[in-house]
Amino acid sequence: MAIITISRGSFAGGSVVATHLSEHLGYPILSREDVLREAARDYEVSEKELNKTLSGAPPFWQQVPGKRLAYVKCVTAVILSHVKEGNLVYHGITGHLLLANLAQVLRVRVIADTQFRIRAIMEEENLKEAEAIAHIQRVDKERGRWARLLYGVEWEDPGLYDLIVNLSRVSPESACMAIACMAEQKEFSSTPEKQKDLDDFSLSCQVWAALSRNPATRSAGIEVNADNGVVVISGTVNSVKALQLVPEIVAAVEGVKDLQCEIGVGTDWYW
Known part of the structure; x- marks a missing residue:
């Protein structure tokens, strides 16, 4: 396969x-x-x-x-x-x-x-x-x-x-x-390890894509990683509103079991 x-x-x-x-x-x-x-x-x-x-x-x-x-x-x-x-x-x-x-x-x-x-x-x-x-x-x-x-x-x-x-x-x-x-x-060929990498990468992309739909959470300063359903987001957003929206948006993505939000409000914003 x-x-x-x-x-x-x-x-x-x-x-x-x-x-x-x-x-x-x-x-x-x-x-x-x-x-x-x-x-x-x-x-x-x-x-x-x-x-x-x-x-x-x-x-x-x-x-x-x-x-x-x-x-x-x-x-x-x-x-x-x-x-x-x-x-x-x-x-x-x-x-x-x-x-x-x-x-x-x-x-x-x-x-x-x-x-x-x-x-x-x-x-x-x-x-x-x-x-x-x-x-x-x-x-x-x-x-x-x-x-x-x-x-x-x-x-x-x-x-x-x-x-x-x-x-x-x-x-x-x-x-x-x-x-x-x-x-x-x-x-x-597929192996359990390769399948896990695929699943993790797929989830991280889904989370990134979900965040991109909201104008308040679109940022080149955000990095998204996933590991067995645990999503880690790091980087910066440009407002407190965006900071508050991230957990809400991520929680709605299918497959997310937990979120570690390591972002702050800063100027690293590219939209």
Whole structure:
């Protein structure tokens, strides 16, 4: 059993591989587009704004770290809510980064040469060649900026992935078989310890996402950790009202057994 993230360049064929893999393994499948819709619905955020915020880095004067971090936690909480018995195929550019701390995640990157991608986008979007090239370059640039802003990494760095498959050389079916074989290895199997890490991480993201829904409790200065249902929140908020709201909001999150609130009122506020 494994959680498989497939990072895909625009029109590189990753969604096709993900579909084959989901059918072959019987795992639930989730796309980046699905996640954005659910996050917008569940956390009352504009899908357009969410997509814009998570698609690329804005000019430095528009960068709001608290807002971006809140959106990241909302998206991660949605992804983890779809994990069934430790199994999931997620295809989108950020899964390997959002779930970086989980040992059972198999991080796959699907690539294809430029001509492959140009042909794919021209056929699917009915674009001229110049328009297709411009689209690919723009999307790749935005995704690179996003990864650098939030994680300080280059999203094309091969060291971020466990497996890279090139659809210019192998078919989606062959890629699927290679990934499925890799997913069966012991490094990506579920263990009680790995499951606990997943449960703790999922709960911390749910708490963060719940706090992000209230304007008074959105803060880049807050850190949330969970351990067997015990949630520890540290950092600062900007008002006594926010300080009083945190325990109330956290207590309403399913799975929270106890709360250790180690926050104070300060100026470390980014909303």
